[in-house]
Amino acid sequence: MPNKEKNNLALNLSGAGFGKFHNVSLSNFAEKAYLDYALSVVHGRAIPKLSDGLKPVQRRLLFSMVEMSLRSDSKPVKSARVVGDVLGKFHPHGDQSxxxxMVRMxxxxxxxYPLIDGQGNFGSRDGDGAAAMRYTEARLTAFANVLLDEIGFxxxxxxxxxxxxxxxxxELPARLPLCLINGASGIAVGLSTEIPSHNVGEIADGLVAILDNRKISNNEILNIIPGPxxxxxxxxxxxRSELAExxxxxxxxxxTQGRWxxxxxxRNKWRLVFTELPHGVSVQKVLEEIDELTNPKIKANRKSLTSEQNKQKAMMMSYLLSVRDESDKNANVRLVFEPKNSKTSxxxxxxxxxxxxxxxxxxxxNLVLLDLENKPKQLSLREILFQWLDFRVKIVRAKFSFKLSIVQKRLHILHGRIKILEAIAEVIKIIQEHDNPKIKLMKRFALDQEQVQDIFEMRLRQLAKIELLNIKGEIIKKKEEETIFLKxxxxxxxxxxxxxxxxxxxxxxxxxxxxxxLKESAKVTFEAEVSEEKITVIISYNGWITIKxxxxxxxxxxxxxxxxxxxxxxxxxxxxxxISFSTSGRVYCRALLELSELKIPELPFSSLVEPAPNESFHTFFVGKPxxxxIVLTQYGKGLTTQMDKVLSKTRVGKAFLKLDDDDKPLKxxxxxxxxxxxxxxxxxGHLLVIGTDSVKELxxxxxxxxxxxxxxxxxLRSACLVGENGLEFGALTKQGQSKILRFSRNKLLDFIGKRxxxxxxxxxxxxxxxMK
Structure with missing residues (x-):
């Protein structure tokens, strides 16, 4: 086909929504693809958020453990259960990672400040690995509440x-900046982060000082938070000047240095004892370094030790007699060095x-974090503290707004109960004498639907006179809480x-x-899974559901x-x-996990929801949030939406489609x-082909x-997407004979139009x- 015809066909197909055709430079495409990959690593794996100081896998582990009720006061469970749960629900990556x-936390x-309380062998500071996850157990520490306590608000x-x-x-509603308190480490594409840990008390004092004085100087902050x-x-x-920089x-x-x-x-003898080591350094590592100095190995492609190796060996042997590890349960670190001569300096x-x-x-x-706009950025200590406080104030506002709404809803219910209990005789009479007492009660006592529903759910013993006193007492208490929240x-x-x-x-x-x-000194020189299962849903024309x-x-x-x-x-x-759109335009939803667990061979969709008497179901769809x-109606109207926008937990569904008289959802x-x-x-028999992107999103x-x-x-009779081979139509001749028509994609160009x-x-x- 000539190039001109190819270009015309490409333009026509693009206009019909068949996809755009254009030339792309391989280098530009590779550059963009690698950039997308790099951003994915930054946001999804390596760089923690400033708000809660966590990477996605850490956040998912902690959230999963909360969902499993593994708080600090609960019984620990096998680590394999936690890992399986987080992999199955939130983190589809390797179980070992x-x-x-989980082990590091x-x-x-x-x-x-550890976030997980590990039971069993969770490794050692000497580099020993943790036992397999099938042997260890875990639960959250009490300190993890700093991250998780407010997640339900x-x-x-x-x-x-x-x-x-x-x-x-x-993100988690952190009550302290974990990014500074526990630090973080990660390597992404083109950038990395290395944040040291800090003391809770000092960080808290620094935050309070900023809240007291937003114009606080960097020097004043350093006085409060002097270092890691x-x-x-x-x-x-x-x-101090280096720390400030x-x-x-x-x-x-x-x-950093160990402490000794x-x-x-x-007999005037002495020995040197190290009780603390620099961060990330183990006793085993130091012993291996000493062994390498005193017992050097001949390097590859050489027949003897190098002059430098001999020099380092002689130097060490002239000073050091022996070294041994005396660490035990009473002393996490006790590394003893014996000098060769007690007269050694x-x-x-x-x-x-x-x-x-x-x-x-x-x-x-390297203080690199995903800031409050979710962008990787190198920040100063001051910027981290100020941004985190902005985040925290927003969380406090959301928490108290939530608490206020709960209290106000409760007060609303209690006021309704007061009205009823103060006229209980009249209420009982209305209930006994009227076919629809709810409406009557709403009009008589100025109640709304929520209050009336609560009243009808009250137990008989709640109608006693003492209950009225209890409610008045609760109202006083709730009003006090409301005042506090509003303040x-x-x-x-x-x-x-x-x-x-x-x-x-x-x-x-x-x-x-x-x-x-923190002790200023010169650097010394001598010359750290509900499993997913495949199922098939079969739906009949009358709305009966079968799950296989x-x-x-x-x-x-x-x-x-x-x-x-x-x-x-x-x-x-x-x-x-x-989901199903009923003939009235309401949308109803059920989770297939619930239906598959019913173990019923078949059942009508109408029995799973609470439709109005005149509603029926013919339009269905199964998908993920x-x-x-696109939802289409018989009158040729339609809209584009997303599954999570129509999902509803209530059996009564939710209003979604506004239909004209006699119009119904079609497909x-x-x-x-x-x-x-x-x-x-x-x-x-009229056909129109349009691009799916021309259907408005609502x-x-x-x-x-x-x-x-x-x-x-x-x-409108039918609708479908145009396949690679075009469309196939089932037709009848005037004599009643069946016939199949096949239109290629090129043939369908004649039917392309605008919405x-x-x-x-x-x-x-x-x-x-x-048509199919």
Whole structure:
């Protein structure tokens, strides 16, 4: 085909929604693809959020454990159960990586304030790995409540999980900045983060100081938060000016050393004992370094030790007699160095060990986080504290707004009860004498539907006189709570005061002494899964539902009731949702997981919901919360929406489609991710092909837009997406004979039009019965 014809065909197909055709440079495409991958790693794996200080796998583990009720006061369960649950629901990646993240959150030599309480072998500071997840057990620590206690107060947004079957929090409502308190480490594409841990008390004091004075200087902040506080202690020897520069720029290097003392022995002998090591350094690592210095190995492609190896060996052997690990349950670290001669200079001995081993180390600092706009950014300590306080004030506002709404709803109910109990005789009379007492009660006592419903659910013993006194007492209590909540919510200043109060409370609860010594010194030189199952849903024309395990179910093996017939089949999973638009335009939803657990061979959809007497169901769809689809009506109208916008937990459904008189939902068409074309067929045999992107999105429902213009007396008969091979029509001749018409994609170019056009007649001599 000539290039000109190819270009014309590409333009025509693009206009019909068949997809756009254009040339792309391979280098540009590869660059964009790699950028997408890089962003995915940054947001989904390596860089923690400033708000809660967690990476996605950590957040999912903690949230999953809350869902499993594994609080600090509960009985621990096998780690394999936790890992399986988080993989199945939220984190479809390797089980070992999830377990490793769980192990790290339980190790008190990695986390300054561990979030998981591990039972069993969860590894050691010497580099020993944790036991397999089938042997260990876990639950949350009490400190994890700092992240999780407020998750039930409508404080954070929830998003669908990877398959849309569950909801997971976008972030946790942290009550302290975990990004600073426990630190973080991660390597993404093109950037990395390395944040040291800090002391809870110092961070809390810093936050309070900012709330008291928003113009606080960097120097004043550094007076309160002077430096990192590592889990294993040790000491940081950077000068104050160096620390100030690190926290101002968000990058730099901490020089850390172990802590030691000289143990005096009899006969003027002594030995050097290290009781704390630099962060990330183990006793085993130091021993291996000493062995490498005193017992060097011949390097590859050489016959003997190098002169440098011999020099280092001679130097170490001239000072060191022996080294041994005396660590035990009473001393996490006790590393003993014996000098070769008691007359050896203690200063020189210490300098030798610090300079030649990891007893003196460098810890890089790179304060990179996903900020409140979810963008990776290098921040200063000041910026982190200020941004986190903005986040926290927002959470406090959401929490108290939620509490206020609960209290006000309760007061609303209680006021209704007061009205009823004060006129209980009249109420009983109304209930006895009227066919619809709810309406009468609502008018007589100025009640709303919610109050009347509560009254009808009251037990007889709640009608006693003493109950009236209890309600009045509860109203007084609730009003006091309402006053407190309104006082907190009245201004930003009051919200900040509440935030300050909560921070100080947490400091009192979790504050402890600093472990890491800050001692300025020069760097020493000597010359750290509900399983998803495949199911098939078969729906009859009269709305009967049949669920079979697996896929590839033969319709011929399904028996339908007399007068009923096959309508639809969906191959899906038990984690999907089934929806139906009734003849009134309401949408009803049921989770397939619930239906598959009923173990009933078949049942009518109407028995699963509570429709109005005049409603019936013929239009169905099965999908996941993020699936998009088009809903079409017999009068040729339609709209695009998304599954999660129509899902409802109530059996009475929700109003969605606004239908004209006598109009009814006709069909639901799923929309693929790539551009596609929608074919519309009327009863009179007119066909119109339009792009799916021309159908207006209405996530809140409505009347939709006219997709095809209908001639008088005509209605929309069918609709479907145009396949790779075009369309196939079932037709009848004037003599009643069946005939099949096949239109290729090129043939369908004649029927391409704009939305609301009337389309073209397919064949004036045939009656078109079906289209697929």
């Amino acid at each position: 999830a377990y490793d993240a 339980s190790q008190d030599f990695v986390m300054r 409508d404080t954070v947004f929830f998003l669908p999980n990877y398959d849309g079957s569950y909801q997971e929090p976008l 506080d590592f889990p294993g202690g040790g000491q940081v020897i950077n000068s 690190i926290y101002l720029t968000g990058k730099g290097t901490f020089i 003392f000289v143990e005096e022995l009899a 203690k200063e020189e001995f210490i300098q030798l060990l610090l300079s030649k081993t990891s007893l003196q180390s460098s810890s890089s600092v 907190v919510l009245k201004s930003k200043k009051s919200l900040e005061e509440q935030t300050k109060k909560e921070i100080l409370s947490l400091k009192k609860l979790y504050g402890d002494n600093r472990r890491t010594l 395990n697996g896929h590839d179910i033969k319709i011929s093996n399904i028996q339908f009731k007399a007068g009923d017939q096959y309508n639809l089949l969906f191959e899906c999973t038990n984690l999907d949702h089934l 993020n699936d998009r689809f 639901i068409i799923p929309i693929p991710k790539e551009e596609s074309a929608l074919a519309l067929l009327t009863n009179n 996530f809140s429902g409505g009347r939709g837009v006219k997709l095809i213009g209908l001639r008088p007396g005509d209605q 609301s056009q009337k389309g073209r007649k397919i064949n004036s001599r045939l009656k078109i019965e079906s």
